[in-house]
Amino acid sequence: MADTPDGGESLDIVLDVDLSKRTSELADENLALLDAHGVTAIDVLGSVGSGKTTLIMGMVAALKQRRRIAVIAGDITTRIDAGRIEAEGVPVLQIQTGGACHLDANLVRTALGRLDLDSIDLLIIENVGNLICPAGFPIGAHQRLVVLSVTEGPYMAIKHPVMVRQADVAVINKIDLAEAMEVSVEQLAADVRSVNPEIEVVATCARAGQGIDDVIAALGL
Amino acid sequence: MHDVTAAQQIARQVLVTAQEQGAGRVERISLALGAMTMLDPESLEFWLEQILRGTIAEGAQVRIEVLPLRVRCNACGFEGEAPVPDDPIYHLMPFVPACPECGAQGLEVLGGGECIVESIRVQRAEVGSADG
Ligand SMILES: Nc1nc2c(ncn2[C@@H]2O[C@H](COP(=O)(O)OP(=O)(O)O)[C@@H](O)[C@H]2O)c(=O)[nH]1
Ligand SMILES: [Mg+2]
Numbered sequence: 001m002a003d004t005p006d007g008g009e010s011l012d013i014v015l016d017v018d019l020s021k022r023t024s025e026l027a028d029e030n031l032a033l034l035d036a037h038g039v040t041a042i043d044v045l046g047s048v049g050s051g052k053t054t055l056i057m058g059m060v061a062a063l064k065q066r067r068r069i070a071v072i073a074g075d076i077t078t079r080i081d082a083g084r085i086e087a088e089g090v091p092v093l094q095i096q097t098g099g100a101c102h103l104d105a106n107l108v109r110t111a112l113g114r115l116d117l118d119s120i121d122l123l124i125i126e127n128v129g130n131l132i133c134p135a136g137f138p139i140g141a142h143q144r145l146v147v148l149s150v151t152e153g154p155y156m157a158i159k160h161p162v163m164v165r166q167a168d169v170a171v172i173n174k175i176d177l178a179e180a181m182e183v184s185v186e187q188l189a190a191d192v193r194s195v196n197p198e199i200e201v202v203a204t205c206a207r208a209g210q211g212i213d214d215v216i217a218a219l220g221l
Numbered sequence: 222m223h224d225v226t227a228a229q230q231i232a233r234q235v236l237v238t239a240q241e242q243g244a245g246r247v248e249r250i251s252l253a254l255g256a257m258t259m260l261d262p263e264s265l266e267f268w269l270e271q272i273l274r275g276t277i278a279e280g281a282q283v284r285i286e287v288l289p290l291r292v293r294c295n296a297c298g299f300e301g302e303a304p305v306p307d308d309p310i311y312h313l314m315p316f317v318p319a320c321p322e323c324g325a326q327g328l329e330v331l332g333g334g335e336c337i338v339e340s341i342r343v344q345r346a347e348v349g350s351a352d353g
């Protein structure tokens with residue numbers, strides 16, 4: 001205790017709370033909740049415009065006959081992507097992060113509370129379009145799918161090693177544009193594997209539905 | 222950037238604790254940040270000040286200690302601190318740490334990701350006489 005200039009009594013309170021641990025604890029709690037309801041969750045990451053929403057629409061179209069799916073759309077401020085996915089006829093919950101550059105476990109926990117987890121068995125979560133910050137924020141998903149597209153240039157994998165290393169499956173999207181972009185899909189795939197030797201790499205043209213089945217197989221869905 | 226999110230979480234933690242302890246004011250907030258958090262101490266301090274305006278922690282002094290990246294190398298057995306670049310680019314492009322001894326990548330990270338609220342110094346709500 002120490003005296004303050006205005007005569008009040010000061011007191012030091014030790015908290016010693018590691019908020020980064022709290023983040024992973026919350027993520028673990030989300031996973032436990034999903035497991036308790038038999039729901040598999042996939043966290044889909046990638047830059048804005050890489051094709052996350054298009055890919056998710058394709059996956060939903062291919063899977064909705066045999067899986068009970070819901071989608072969480074993380075977006076900074078708009079409902080555009082949520083509306084696009086809803087057109088596939090599955091429930092979509094929008095999380096507006098209000099400017100935050102990633103979803104976090106707490107936002108996802110709130111979203112899980114609003115979903116009827118007993119009526120689904122697959123949850124696809126579109127993270128905010130950003131390859132940097134979400135790497136530090138596990139949200140509690142069973143697998144992470146990272147979407148890179150050839151229009152982002154040839155160095156995406158090398159530029160984002162942390163994210164690529166944390167992902168289970170990497171999609172190289174927009175391969176229809178590879179030639180025009182002068183990007184080698186093989187080289188990009190090799191870069192991805194050099195950063196993360198265990199990752200599954202799938203080349204897609206999500207807009208045409210090409211490669212979607214391979215993505216589904218890579219995720220074991 | 223996520224400095225804002227971190228500042229919000231820290232502010233919540235500080236205010237809840239201060240309230241539980243019946244504090245009238247928060248005078249000081251002591252934090253420890255891992256070198257790998259991608260949080261910028263200056264920016265974090267700025268956002269904390271903004272968020273705490275109008276609360277009992279407005280104007281509190283913010284102390285930030287930076288904790289080193291600590292790694293274990295499975296290639297050569299090195300265990301200890303590894304340098305983190307002091308480069309603004311690092312905030313845009315996370316780097317992959319290499320072993321300071323043998324250069325190997327794929328290290329086990331033992332520490333450096335922390336975002337710890339260590340302690341707060343508060344003033345009691347009912348200020349007694351200064352006989353402390
Ligand atoms: N040429 C081409 N365009 C694509 C492909 N996949 C998505 N797109 C387009 O890329 C744009 C951004 O896609 P979107 O799914 O919204 O990306 P998101 O921001 O990652 O969700 C849209 O205009 C899509 O039609 C593809 O495989 N090839
Ligand atoms: Mg989208």
Ligand SMILES: [Zn+2]
Nearest residue numbers: 294297320323
């Ligand atoms: Zn080594």
